[in-house]
Amino acid sequence: MDSPALTHNVFATLSRSRAALERSGSLGDGMAVAQWNNHNDATTYRGPGHHTLSLYLAGGYQTWRRDRPGIYGAPGKLCLLPDEHESEWVIEGDLRFVHLYFKPEHFAQATVALLDREPRSRQLRDLTYADDPVLAAYCAQIVQLNWQDTASHLAANELAHGVLARLILEHSGPRAYLPKGGLSAGARRQVIDYIDGHLDGNITLGDLARLAALSEFHFARAFRDSFGMPPHAWLSACRLQRSRTLLRDSNLPLVDIAAACGFANASHFSNRFRAAVGANPSQYRAVLRK
Template sequence: MTTPALPVYETLTQSHAELERCGVLGDGLTAALWLRTQLEDTFYNRPEHHTLSLYLEGGFEIVRRDRPQCQRGAPGKLCVLPAEHESDWQVKGPIRFLHLYFPTEQFDALAVTLLDREPREMQLLDRTYMEDPVLAALCRQLAALDWDSLDGRLTGNALSHEVLAHLMLTNTARRHAVTVKGGLAPWQRRRVRELIEVRLDGELTVGELAAELALSEYHFARMFRTSFGQAPHGWIMQRRLARAQSLLQTSALPLVDIAAASGFASASHLGNRFRAALGVTPGDYRRWYGCSQPS
């Protein structure tokens, strides 16, 4: 297993923390179980990814020194560490905990799809020793999975997406002090989203999207990235994969038809992209979903 470059993960690997196991769950999502028993200081310095932590055992003597007003940790407590945050921790006693690492692009997309807002308008809140029974239950389920198995990875992927959606809906706030400039206007953002969804099953170029808004390709691409948190081709691929997943879950269509309906050139093209994103084949995903999900 190749673990992506994750600064928080790498900081812990260079400490006395013991890695019990780690799982790459697809879509840029990575989970890890850690055990710490030695007195040690840890400093996280502006990582480019988000991290969610659930204390599973111990944690009573963990202190966040840059926030001395915070209560002490305990099993069931959660910490949300946004990208670009800084935090200084002192470990004084044993702790076993789950980390879920997720990319800003994956989380930013939820601002658009769930809240119809630009990612720049929203911020993931930095929280220490938070209590959230729903989130804690999802994380405990995630921690109990065998991430080396197909079923464990796919279940972990689904649970992780539930976690991200819950965080977007419950643990974000609008950046009232930030003036949002330089991106697409709300009506332009909605129009281009609608056009992408309607045209997912066919060829779709940046030029066509730009022409729809009467913008040059250069300015459209720059404004799109500003408003969506990623380049147009990245967003379109994400939406095509989401449609393919939905069709695999809900229909008996042959893979070649699902590929066509999702904008992929062939079943093999779909398979290659699907494996790159989720680490499994479309056929495995369909079988897992049919067997593992509640009816």
């Protein structure tokens, strides 16, 4: 059994409960999935620090949330637990469900890409027993796949990115208050545009700090406040995302894709891609073009 989901707090909380883990796995890019069953239990989640999407697969008719009594689950129902979420659940009878785990940086990257908004200005909604046939279908397709098989793993990775996009576009909204600090809107736009336009080159912290008229130290702190991760992590994620797009939409050789995305060579690109996605670039391209 693959166990990357163990790094997620909701996974760890369920592991200490009566819930039985059926299987778990990595979905690539730091995303994870776990399939569970439970019976006559109670579970509490407190600020897990990551986002969790739950789809009920079977049962759940007597499962309810303590702060929302009288509302019960059912197969096909969705629950969204944001990273700052707190709730207590009562499971009476049988319940079988799947969890998808996303880190705050996944939300940040998708928010910028899809909405062109500063990530800290948005938040995922706390959902209990929501109906979203599109989202449920994505999750159900992930459940049907063998997450350990390379081709199925990559298909699940693509579906997970689709889930995240759906969450951002349909189940997020403005944050009630904007935390202090961070880059100004103008500086944020300049920095993102510069990174996107120079992925094939050597981008330094000094280059980015000068765009925002800040020292390197203050820029690094402001960037983390705005995007939830350090500049080097954002740059790495952008390079990997650009490479995914080129693998999917172009016929460029791997050596050219590596150069276009700022990797030292094809070997460096392949190693970094495999570490993030769980398969090498050639496998990724072959699966997407079947």
